[in-house]
Amino acid sequence: MFSTDQTSLNPLLSLTDEELAERCRKEDESAFQELMHRYIRQIFNFSRQYTKTSEDAEDIAQDTFFKVWKYIGRYTKGRSFRPWLYTIARNTALDHVKKKKPTVFSDLDDTANDLLFADTLEDPEPLPAEVFENNAMVEKLSKIMTSIHPDHKTVLMLHYKENMTFDEIAEIVGKPMNTVKSWHRRTLGKLRDMLAHHNG
């Protein structure tokens, strides 16, 4: 992943997230800075799903890492660091949203906890490929995305962008894995329906 030159300059580069977190527990500031450097961009973009402005997302990202430092003692050894970090980021984002004016999301929100048998089945059909070849269509989809509940967008983002498993995402959003799979399936379905509606 890193060249030998880089790791000899900064030995922290060769450490895993969990090893760095362990060092943070011993108040190692450079280990914390390395962790922050690895994840600040991802956490910022993750927070962006919950906020309207990038300034708010920056505040959330800042608060998240501040809390990581403050509560690193609660991080248990052997646990995967990434889900723990994203859980803090999500809770911070939700607190931030609560303080701001409430945002109305789609009706997915009302049925968020209803789990259909169909939802637990295999991965849903993907969105049509040609949609993504058309810039105007992508823009339209991005607009549609703003009306979708942040947690549901988060599922897509973490699964496809951060390559997280549904199990890890379930840990972050604090829901059973089947619910997360259900959100994933429905969000894709919703996007497809909205797109059809826009085109129709």
Added chain:
Amino acid sequence: MNLKAKRNNILVLFNDEEPRSDIEERVMLRINRLRMTKQRVAAYIYSFAALLSVLFAVPIINHISNDISRSGSLYFITLFFSDSAHAIENWKALVLSFFSSWPIFETFIFLFLILIFVFSIQHVAKKLPSISFRKTIST
């Protein structure tokens, strides 16, 4: 459509933005501020403990000195110097009498207060340089 293509398509929906470049510095600044506040609070608590130990030590010292002069413990000490031969001969009885007349409970409290004072001052001395150093940085 394979999973990779599907992944790439979905990724198009999530624009990758860059936060401001000084975001990491701002987090570190907040952490330093928190650390400084913690150290200040600790310094105040330890200073308060040192002050309290001194305040409580004063009446206890008075109490001990009154008890010693009343019980005659000092008489046993002077006996060692004035009549050493007799004192050495009966040293066991003298030591016993000395300890039975000495205000042991108050002495223990006094020593405990001294311990608290030394411990607190030691901590304050440790915290103060870092606080004043960070203060100069922040100003």
